[in-house]
Amino acid sequence: MLKTESTDSSSQKGAGIGGPSFVGLSELIEEGDTVIVYVSFGSMYPIVVKRGMSITMKFGQLRHEFLIGKQWGSRVTTTAGFIHALRPTSDLWTRCLPKRTQILYTPDVSLILSLLDVRGGSVVAESGTGSGSLSHALAIGVLPDGHVYTHDIDETRTRKIEAEFKEHGLSHVTTPVVQNVCVEGFFVENSCDGVFLDVPCPWEAVENAVRALSKPRGGRLVSFSPCIEQVQRTASAMREAGFVEVECIEIVPRQLMVVDERKQSLGEFNLHGDGEECAPGKGRKRKTPCGGKDEDGGTTTIVSPSTQPTHTGYLISATMLPRL
Ligand SMILES: C[S@@+](CC[C@H](N)C(=O)[O-])C[C@H]1O[C@@H](n2cnc3c(N)ncnc32)[C@H](O)[C@@H]1O
Secondary structure (H helix, E strand, O other): OOEEEOOOOOHHOOOOOOOOOOOOOOOOOOOOOEEEEEEOOOOOEEEEEOOOOEEEOOOOEEEEEHHOEEEOOOOEOOOOOOEEEEOOOOOHHHHHHOOOOOOHHHHHHHHHHHHHOOOOEEEEEEOOOOOOOHHHHHHHHHOOOOEEEEEOOHHHHHHHHHHHHHHOOOOHHHHHHHHHHOOOOOOOOOOOOEEEOOOHHHHHHHHHHHHEEEOOHHHHHEEEEOOOOHHHHHHHHHHHOOOOEEEEOOOOOOEEEEEEHHHHHHHHOOOOOOOOOOOOOOOOOOOOOEEEEEOOOOEEEEEOOOOOOOOOOOOEEEEOOOOO
């Protein structure tokens, strides 16, 4: 359970104004930064640091001002334990963002960035925005001077992502758009290096994606679909629209956990993916252990977590060659 509350009503001014902690590389946490409050592997909370505010969690209460001036990554004491104050990354954000829809997770997100060939300066169009999991990774990927146009038919979602981008210092590289990409197309034409689709009928948006892609540079189209019938329809639409290199990949990751036995036995970190707590001094049975001694005498063990992720969806990718 997480509770956010004000401990000082006089310092509420400016609530919600965040710093560029997603973008900057400052050493110390400042007021306005977004901090990922790491309790354990399965338990993290994003907060915007604000004097006078506090959060209440399983391990007690933490006053935001205790974070100000601390180094990123510091262990910070709460009233009933401690947390680690982590700098936000796109992966951490995906793990703890406020979910408004189904979201894309890091294994798919990382491959999407690669398939779209996202780099600093790229112009990318995305639909739908959903909870903004992929949108954050794209925005960070196109920094410092690229742009992400993220489209959704639901205005509450574009409004929410607009506020989050502002809070995270990513407004200058993003434009949320309320638009049905299957009917109205994308906000920009002849501009994009990449288009990404995560909508129920992606094949209906393929012709509009062609219009959004840059004619002289060409570009990439990637679409996420949970079932193979959608893949078939989308792949056919891509070929008919003139795309080449139409390919499909399904990512099914196998996760292995790297466990430092001493830290685990001290209860410092719970590295189990199932969110189960590790009581101090108590080990856990492992399924596939194998390990060795560290240089400093500690033991590192590689273990399989008790649950493994399975099918999320298929990624179809294709290339549009430059058109003169
Ligand atoms: C599964 S969510 C996307 C999740 C997102 N990729 C993420 O990682 O958070 C699908 C979104 O597509 C939006 N959507 C559905 N059809 C659409 C369309 N034709 N044009 C624009 N957005 C659409 C929905 O409103 C929904 O928010």
